[in-house]
Amino acid sequence: MSHAKRIVKQQERSLWNLMRPMLCDRRIWRIMVPMIVSGIVVLLTMVPALAQSSGLDGRVSRLESENSQLRARVNQLESQVSRLGRSPASRTPQTPPPVVRGTEGSALAEDPVFQRLATLVIELRERIVALEQTQ
Known part of the structure; x- marks a missing residue:
């Protein structure tokens, strides 16, 4: 394995070691879940605006x-x-006006x-x- 690949793997491991405690922490999830939900809500509100701009209206x-x-x-x-x-007096059919x-x-x-x-x-x-x- 080359020296550069070894350094990248070490950095990935160190990043995972840094992130793991945060991902396991419930306080982080209490912040992240509302942010994710609000992002989804924003995207869903933008969909009708996109359909409106496409000329469907x-x-x-x-x-x-x-x-x-x-x-x-x-x-x-x-x-x-x-x-x-x-x-009943009018037995002659009336012709409709010509259609242009x-x-x-x-x-x-x-x-x-x-x-x-x-x-x-x-x-x-x-x-x-x-x-x-x-x-």
């Missing part, structure tokens, strides 16, 4: 906004359906939730037409 708020717009549109369609069901689609419209049309909503609207419209024909 912006995405969630956009989705919530989109969701409320879709709900408003569904409510509007439901009210139109109920008006159509109450007025930009780049968001094409992305929205690919969304499975939007596609399901569109399917439900079409089915509802078919039911209304069938109901009008039976009257």
